[in-house]
Amino acid sequence: LGNANNILDVNKDEPLVNQLKEGRLQVSKLGDVVSGKTTYTTAYGNYSRLTFTKGDVQGVEFTVKDETGAVVDTITTDANGEAISKMLPVGKYTVTESKTPSGLHRLDTPVNVNIV
Secondary structure (H helix, E strand, O other): OOOOOOOOOOOOOOOOOOOOOEEOOEEEOEEEEEEEEEEEEEOOEEEEEEEEEEEEOOOOEEEEEOOOOOEEEEEEOOOOOEEEOOOEEOEEEEEEEEEOOOOOOOOOOOEEEEEO
């Protein structure tokens, strides 16, 4: 910015405008999802065993709070297990997993993040 002497030339007819820097938070959620079921027949009756694999988890809700503790966004993971916040000003935020689909473990520890 500026010329060789580090002097900023400002045209008096064009106002100098400061622009707020912003960014987005992106969250990905992986978990054990049911990938199959095998049914067995024994002398004691039938039973089923579920097979799990790591995969994207849809429908997980995250709450985003600013430094004051105010909720600034709520995001929910899509079919790819991803959620993206709205544009947020540069700053420190806390992301908390607030709702998880039935049968899945919810992360109880808030995660601190920075938009720089």
